Amino acid sequence: MISRQTPETIQAALARGTVLLAKSSDSPRLDAQLLLAHVLGKEPSWLVAHAESYLARMQAERFTGLLAKRAAGTPVAHAIGMWSFYGRSFEVNESVLVPRPETEHLVEAAVAYLGRRLEAHAFTKHLFTLLDVGVGSGAIACSIAAEFPTVVVDGTDVSEDAVKVAERNARRFNVHGRCKFIVGDLTQPVSHKQYDAVIANLPYVPSADVAALRGSDPDVALDGGPDGLDHYRRLLPALPPVLKADYLVLLEAAPPTIRTLAELVHDALPDATVAIERDYGGRERYVAASRERAATR
Template sequence: MTFAGPSLAPHGHTVQAALATAARELSNVSESPRIDAHILLAHALRCERTWLISHPEFKLSKAQSETFAGLLEERASGMPLAYITHTWGFFGREFEVTSDVLVPRPETERLVERAIAHLRSRDGPTTVLDVGTGSGIIACTIAAECPDALVDATDISEKALAVAARNARRLRVESRCAFHLGELAAPVEGKKFDCILANLPYVPAAQIPGRPHGLAFEPMVALDGGLDGLACYRSLLTDLDAYARAGCLILLEASAPAIDGLFQLSKRVFPSALVAVERDYAGLDRFVSIRSPGGKGGRRAE
C-alpha cells in the first residue's frame, strides 16, 4: 500500500480532508485508523492533536502533505505508531521509544499501579528493582510517582539502556534511577529490594514466526521466551529470593496463556510466600504477584 499518489501529496488539502483520506486508507491495517491518522498528522505538522480539531480548514503545504504521506506509508507497512513518532504515552507521561525497545503496553500500567500502592504503604525510603527495563517506563514512572523510591533497572541491551537513561532525564528522575547492563538481576547482586518487577520475554519460540504483523518490527530478544515462554522467568526466579526484603512484593507480567505456568513455577520457588494471579484492566489474567514473608526459603526453579 502506498500513499504517495495524488490523494495526499499535492498541497492544498485541508486538515479535515487529509484526516478523512488517511483514516480510510488505514482501516485495513489498524484497529483505530482515525486515531492513528490524528497522531500522524499532528506529528507531521508538529502540533497538538487538539489543534487539528480546532483547525479543520487549515490547508497543508506540499511539504507537509508529503511528510504526512510518508508517515502513513510507514504505518501501512505495519510499523507501530511509537516507532514512527518515537514517543508513546504511559501513565500520563510521554516517553521516548525507539525500535531498540518494545512498545509500551497499556496493560503494564496496572503492574506499575500495584507497585506504587505497595511502595506508598512502606515506611521510609524504598528500593525497587526493574528487571529487563527496556525503555525504562516502569522504572521511570515509579521514580516519578514515588519521590522516596530508589530504582535499579537492568537490561542486556546497551541501546535499550540508553533509551531508558534518556527517559529518566526526560522525567527528571535520573538521580534516583540507576541503569545496569547485564543478565536479569545479576548486575545488582548483593542488594535487597522492597519491590521487584519484571516484564520479560514470554512469547513461546514456536509462536514467533506467526506473531502479529506489528510485532515483526519489535526486537526479537525482547519477545522470545523460549520453548514454553517461561525460560527467562525460570532463570530469574531461581535466585530472586536473595534480592527480596521482608515483605517484598514481586510482580511478574506475562500473557494469559503463560500465566498458569508462571503461577505454578512461582509457587514452587516461593512455597512460603503468598502467590496470586492478578488481572489487567481488560479483565485478563496478566500478572503473578508474590508477597515475600521474609525473603527466605526460595527453591530452585525447575
C-alpha cells in the first residue's frame, strides 16, 4: 500500500511489481515495466533512464490497480487495453486477438511487395487495393495503410465487436478515410470487388488445442477446425474472383500445416508462384502466392 508520506521511485515501484507478479506471471519484471510505462505514457526503455524519478501518488495508485489485475490473471495487453504491433500502439480488448509479433512478417512482406510495385510505376494512376480477411484489431490493415498513403484497405470479420475495434484503430492512426471494415464471412461482403493483394491471418489453432489457450483471446479468433485449416479451405476457392490479374496473397498458419496449406493454395491459384516463408524463429509459417506480368515487374 502506498501512503501519502512515502513517494516511490520508478525503481522501487518496478521491484514491488516484480515481486507481486512473481507467482502469476512467467515474465514478472517485463510485465511490471509494460504496466508502469503505460501509466506514465512512456516507452519501457524510458523507465531505465529515469529509475530514480518519483511517481506521483495517482500514478503509483494506478500502477497498483493494474498490478492487481495482472496478478488476478488478466493479460498485460487486456489490463492496459493497448498492444504494440509494427511500431504502433493498437487498442485491444477481449473481442480481438492480441496481435502477435510473428504477424508483423505479413506487413513486412506486403510493404516490400508494394515498394516493388510502386517502383515499377504500377500505381501512378490508381490506388493499390488490399483486402484483410479476418481483420481483428485492424493490426495488419491499419499498419499497411499507415505505411502507404496510396493504399486503400477493406477488412472483413465475423465479429461485429472486432470490426468496431478495427475502426477505432483506423481513426487512431488517421487512416480511416482509406480503411473500410465490414462484418461478414470471409470474402462474402466484398465478393463483387477485385484487389491487388489479399492478406489473411485466419484462426488456425486445431480445435483440440483451443481450450489450452482459452482465457486471453476469443475462440472465434483461434479455432481453425480439426487440423487448423478449415477457414483456409473455405477461403481459397473464393479468392480467384476477388483478385486482379496481378496480385499478392499472403497467409499465416501453424508451422505443422504450412506445406498442406501451400498445396491448397497451389490448387486454388494454379497460375501463381507459391512460396513458403519462415518466421523470426526459423519456422515455416507463411504462404505467399503472387502473379506478376512482365510489364509491371
